[in-house]
Amino acid sequence: MNQAFPLLPEQASAQAGEVDALFFFIVAVTVFFTIGISLVILFFAVKYRRRSDEDRPREIHGSLWLELVWTIIPLGIVILMFAWGSKVFFQMNRPPDDAMNVSVVGKRWMWKVQQPTGQREINELHVPVGRAVKLTITSEDVIHSFFVPAFRIKKDAVPGRYNVAWFRATKVGTYHLFCAEYCGTEHSKMIGRVVVMEPEDYQTWLAGGPPPESPVVAGEQLFTELNCITCHRPDSAGRGPVLNGIFGRGVKLASGDTVVADEAYVHESILNPATKVVAGYQPVMPTYQGLVTEEQLIALIAYIKSLQIPSGETVPVPEEAE
Amino acid sequence: MSDHIVSWKVYVAVFLALGVLTVLTVVAASYDFGRLNLILALGIAITKATLVVLYFMHARYAGGLTGIVIAAAAAFFFILVFLTLSDYTTRSWSLTGY
Amino acid sequence: MNQGTEAKAMTPEANTLPKEHYLNAGYGWKSWLLTTDHKRIAILYLVSISVMFVLGGLYAALIRWNLLVPDGSHMSAETYNRVFTAHGVIMIFFFLIPSIPVTLGNFLIPLMIGARDLAFPRINLLSWYVYVIGAAFTLYSLFSGGLDTGWTFYTPYSTVFAQSNVAFAAIGIFIAGFSSILTGLNFIVTIHTMRAPGMTWFRLPLFVWAHYATAIIQILGTPVVAITILLVALERLFHFGFFDPARGGDPILFQHLFWFYSHPAVYIMILPSMGVISELITCFSRKRIFGYSFIAMSSMAIAVIGFLIWAHHMFVSGMSVYSAMIFSALTYLVAIPSAVKVFNWTATMFRGSISWETPMMYVFGFIGLFLIGGLTGLFLGNLGTDVHLTDTYFVVAHFHYIMVGGAIMGYLGGIHFWWPKIFGRTYSEWWGRISAVLIFVGFNMTFLPQFLLGYLGMPRRYHAYPEEFQVLNVLSTAGALILGIGYLFPSLYLVYSMVKGEPAGNNPWGARGLEWETTSPPPAHNFERTPVVEDEAYAYDKAPREAFGV
Amino acid sequence: MSEVSSRPGAAASPGPLQHHFADLKQQKAAASLGMWVFIAQEVLFFGGLFATYTVYRMTYPEAFSAGSQHLSWKIGFFNTLVLIASSLTMAMGVHSAALGRAKRIVAWLLATIFLGSLFLGVKYFEYEEKIAPCFGLGAGPGCLVPGERFDASVLHVAVDMAPQTQIFYSLYFAMTGLHALHMIIGIPIILWIAHAAWRGRYSAEWHTPVEIVGLYWHFVDIIWIFLFPLLYLIGTH
Known part of the structure; x- marks a missing residue:
């Protein structure tokens, strides 16, 4: 996070690796087709460049066989992508039973967080590393969106509704917490941090403040x-x-x-x-x-x-x- | 779209059918059929609308193109409703166990 | 034209402008503002959307200027939010959605199908006035108190919390929607009923097919957003309850209704552009298009499937997980017809006779940018990756590749291709090619870094941002400067050409299609005699026919 | 190179044929298709409202039932009959036009206008009853216009159901209001067509404007055919 010029976000949750694997698979497909087709076009553009104005190339109407090939191959690729993506998405939406419950309330323009033991935080969320954390997210006014890039999670905070997200942090550190749904003037200031701590440190931190009311x-x-x-x-x-x-x-x-x-x-x-x-x-x-x-x-x-x-x-x- | 001339008797008959169906929908609403209420009310309304489209609006005598336009409008309306409902009806199917 | 020898072959002596054409068929402001000639209305639109493009572009420049520094010190957050909203509203509703249909479509569809005008010339003029009134309402709101909701008008922010002139803008967009509906209606009826003898459906130029598909979206999608935005205005002005959660409303329902149109709206922008590319690539490869019917049907497929996939904008909104799966699966279906088009265009060039004139430069640019834009859509239709990417700069980059890279490259390519037909004069080929290259380079430099920013996690609509994102943002702004200069050139040399350009001749590119068989500029009634079509579209193996209009 | 011979009657008579059409048949086809496509657009325009209605009725069935019970089904029933009668007179108007009987067109169109106005008049009293209390007029409490003054006390529902009944009335006013607006636009157009018919503009060969305005009017009727049960008849039992 303190790197001056990063090109890829940190992987700090169990999901991050899964999302990245899928991401790089799609990147590979994208790069292959972009470069492949561009090269073919450039090759044609040079090879078949008009030599004389009298050029009358032979007509080619089309080919059903080719059309089928380039319909079915992409179809296969996207079905694979869809299935893979759905699997990851289901995991993201199925918090494990042993997850600790953290409630999140978005309000213009801050995040109000409450630990399962009752400690309240504003624009900060302290969690122990390795433990599944289930977030119950809502909003007091407009729609916000709880976004932690390092965990690859994002969920809208919708007034009048409870949305659920979860993560399991894998790396001790401090990570950005953004509001990703435009919510008005100070939208870009509605950012906080998620502090992932060793379990012992987390316990110490919990014991630190005034005794909370659960x-x-x-x-x-x-x-x-x-x-x-x-x-x-x-x-x-x-x-x-x-x-x-x-x-x-x-x-x-x-x-x-x-x-x-x-x-x-x-x-x-x-x-x-x-x-x-x-x-x-x-x-x-x-x-x-x-x-x-x-x-x-x-x-x-x-x-x-x-x-x-x-x-x-x-x-x-x-x-x-x- | 066509110059097909229908006897005025057809119009009067359609009008009478529409009147009867209107009475029917009011009568049906005065009984409680549970979930059938809505289906019945919509069924009668769709029948009435079909009569108007086919006879008053001459869709029955117009070309196939008119039919396609009507079908397209209906189809896209149903896409709007059904795909929106696909969200609302399955939202409570929770993935989370408690 | 450097390579305008084809035209010279037909008319050995130097080209001259025809004595009578639509441009000199009447003088004075009345002859323009009360015209029912589709060609003149196209020019009216060309002027109006150019004004909006410049305005939207200036707002874009302000955005990029603000993002040079991470702390947002270049302007206040209130100002920035109004700036990006203005950029979005102007560019989407008043430039991109009308762009190709109202200018090139309006001008060319009657010519291409051999008609004397659109089916409803007065409605065509009315649609321009409706557009202008809608634009006036919206601009009034942008300049009086501004609008800070983003172009998406998400509730309850727009209806309850926004401290800006939402109602006026909403009414303006509502009005402008009817301009789009009327244009679509006119196209559908014209294509159905006004085709010249012999112009069967499968002889139609693909440009016409693309506009037919576009018109379907305009007619069946636009009314839904119109009513939705009207409900927003009612809720805002009279406190009706539709989407306000404090009063039992569901803000997610607004998103469903909004995206039911606003997703297909992307296809309103890109389909006509694809139509332009099909015309250009055949002409400059001098070859019949590969797989004509597959390209025509893929336009229709895109238009229909485009209506089934709107909720992929809402995967993290808290909508049903199962419904999200349905929408993701359907989203992937739309990739297929788009891919089919690209493959067919590529195959068209195979063993062709390819010349690299300005419009073809835009074709190369279009295919490159559309490939990146389209393929990055795979990340956003994917449930697994969309969660991380949605509402970040990745999305911003993706839709700019489609809507600016795709739609505007097609628009500029089309303008350069038909310019000699519209105004009867040529422009500087050298400047044309330079600008096309500049735009391509500038565009990539602006938006490629934004993909990286998005994956890093920079949310969109941020007035200030963490410092580690600055390098990429500066790069993007530098690219925007080049892009801006690239857009400036055509506006200069094209205006110059209008006055001082060499007469172009009827068919400077040696293209096929009825529009090339009349004079440049065409006469007020398009054709002296109704043409009869005897060939398939793009019969480049045969010599071009003699002009009808002369 | 071949081309179609001269277009019959194109330049000769100033009749109904517009310059850019080849013949009246083409002009008719265009006009008729244009109106059907416009109606398709209208279906989706009202469709957005119907979709909103569907979602909220599913979510808040009791509130919708309570809101509906306060509407008078008798008024709705009467107006439904008036509107389908106006559709009949309109159909008869088009029928007379197809037979080329100009005077009868005028009579039927005027009857349609009368019935349409009757509908709107009834609607006016229906609205007034709900709007007047908002300004302290009329018979006591019961402002049913959504907004700050909305008062659900006359609906006899639990207090917390008030916002939900407000959604019902928001939809009621939006849907019936938009429907009424379509009629208000339709009536002057019919009047204009009737005027043209009176001046003998239409014949058995050319009466497309009458047909077109008829299509529009019937469509407005169809919208009401759905609005009546969906708004007035939920849970009257």
């Missing part, structure tokens, strides 16, 4: 403060569905559809509770739009995610509430 704890506090607890009681006696163990499961809705209770659904249910009401319940929940910030929402979601099924009980998922 998002789960903050979420639990909010859950009480906002009186969510009065309806969403863990003993299924409240007016709202029980939330223990609900996260990640299918939920049957009053409309007959089933949705997975993921981040987006919980987010929507807090802000627009009447949109997708769980089967067997009345749409009585008020909206919390304007009452909770994006960061508080993330804390609430973290808390709901953490709610386990009390041992010894049957699963009180709402599917059975009918």
Whole structure:
């Protein structure tokens, strides 16, 4: 990164090598065809240069055989590229289960990051080397895009939505974090850095600042403060569905559809509770739009995610509430 | 595109069919068929539109070119809707396990 | 013309301009502003889009000047954002999309198919006025408060947050869209109904096929962006809710609707240029085009497939992963007809009789730049590499190779090729070749470094950037200077030629095609008698026919 | 070298044939194709709105149902009948033109204009009911024009559903407004054609302008045929 005149970006994540391999394969195809065809054209242009104005070259209409050849060969090449690219893309979009969760909120013009243990950072992200990091990305205003060239990852931060990206840093160092989607005046200043540290250093760094409040704890506090607890009681006696163990499961809705209770659904249910009401319940929940910030929402979601099924009980998922 | 002259009776018949279909769509909307509601409403609307195109707009008597233009417009509209929906209907198919 | 001996062979005495032609068919401003002659309307457009090109070019110069230094100290961020938005809006909506169709297409399609005019001459004039009104609206917004949304108008930035004159620009683009629609409509109807006797579909020049395919996109794509941009204006002005997430709207839906047109719009820019190249390469190889029907059908295939691939601009937006796969697969399909065209052009030169006059220099330039532009598209249609590359300078370089390298090389090649037909006079061959080489060199120097910048990770639309990107940026700006000089020359010697050039004769290149069978410049009604077509297109094995118009 | 002999009637009569066409047949074909291509363009123009509608109706079915229930299906039904009747009168106008009966063309076109105006008049009252409360006029609350004054209280929906019903009304006004605009443009054109017919410009041989304006009018009718169930009839049950 401190090189004065680099020609290729650093490879600092597990994905970077995969993306580069694919990239150089396409570069090879590109260079081969560009140079090959250019040389043929130059060769023809010189060899068949008009000698006299009376030249009347013999007519050639075309050749079906040739047309088929130069349709099918490129088709084969692009199918290969497509398959390879899709494989890499799926990996990029499938965070491993053991990934640590980091939440990212874009705001004009800064990146607000929160560690799984609750430490907040602005325009910086500290991560341990070798550990998978799952990013849950959203925005408070316009569309931004979280871009770390050294990791070859990029994901838009879209207001009202949670997008997911992940990486596993492989090299200790400091890397650029850019906003890649134009977001207004200070777009080019919305840059930060990702600091990849040895796990021990990362632990030391975590211990450094003031003792953080973990998002789960903050979420639990909010859950009480906002009186969510009065309806969403863990003993299924409240007016709202029980939330223990609900996260990640299918939920049957009053409309007959089933949705997975993921981040987006919980987010929507807090802000627009009447949109997708769980089967067997009345749409009585008020909206919390304007009452909770994006960061508080993330804390609430973290808390709901953490709610386990009390041992010894049957699963009180709402599917059975009918 | 052609000078094919249709009897005025055809127009009146088409008009009556359109009226009946309009009543039908209102009646159908007063019952709850679940998901069929939308399909029924669109089916009737498409039938009505087809009648207008074929008879009032003379597409039935016009050349094949008119048909191609109509088909192209419909096809590109469906491309717009279906490929957009390919995103919306599969967005929640999560890749992430919890 | 240095090698204009072909024309001399036909008319042994020195060339003279015809006594009556469309340029002297009337004088005074009324004869121009109220004309319904497609050739005069083409000239009106030529003047208007040249003005827009110069304006867009000046904005480009400001961009490159700002990027000389990494800290953005040459202008404020507000100014820079307005500058690149103005560059994009002017160049795309008011230069590249109209460019070849409204000038060369307007002038040549009736001539090439043996018609006296386009099917709807008054609508043709109307489309020019609509263009001018749209341009006036947009320029007003650019000069009064400016526009800082980027040409893509992404919501909710454009509808809620932007502190600039979005609504006016949106209305201007909405209006200009109808100019494009009317032009496309006129072309489709003209090509269907006005062909001269004997001009069957598969005898049409490939230039006409390319414009037919382009017109399909103009008609079926433009209305969608028009309505979308109208919704943006409604949301901005009256706070209607369509795309604002704070009110339940989905900003990604805007992107779908926007790119449904704006991706095919790239083909509106490049297809006519490909049509020009097909004409030029046959003429200067003096040989029938290789695989005529494959080239014609590949234009149609590009137009149709072009509508199926728009969401490859949105792979990192959070759209469905599965949908992204569909769009990526479809994107790769469009590579095939483009490749087929390049192979056929190359094969056309095989055993030809190739002369290196100015238009052919642009053909060589076009193929080189289009190859790089097209092949770098493979990186962006690819799900694996696009994630890293999208919204970086790699994208900027890629689309400039297609839209500037491809479309403008074709445009300039076409202007040089048909200049003697349009104005009846020749230009300096020496200056022509020098400029073509300068443009090619300058262009590569400007945009090749940007591929590297993009892979390094420099995001686009950055007013300031980390220092390690400076060397490549300085190189790019130096290239832009050469490119600018390259563009300056033709504007000088072509204007000079208009006044002082030697009369060119009816067919200075010994080309085939009905447009060469009338006088240069053509008479007001194109042909004295309706021509009858007896040959396939590009029958270069036969001697050129005598002129009809004389 | 051969060329077509002189173009019949090209220079002789000042009739309807324009100078750049070979004959009336070609001119007719061009005009008719031109209108069809224009309609294809219109399909995609409205198509953008229909696509937006589809996505949001899928996302917010309850809000759309609630918004729709507040619209009067009776008014929509009445207007649908008016519009298809105007299509009939227009078709009869074109029919009279094909038979060369100039006076009847005028009568049918005037009937079409009357029905079109009736539709717009009803539309005016329908709009007024939703717009007036925004300016403190009319019967109490219930401003349904999207924007800052939008007031979903009359729709009886949960508070958080208000923005979603606002999307419904945004689409309602955009779609019906654009449709009405097409009629407002159409009516003077029909009037102009009727005037030309009255002056005897059209004959059994040449009446393409009547046909063309008919195509346009029928297309506007078709848009309404889709708007009626999609906007007025969601969940009336």
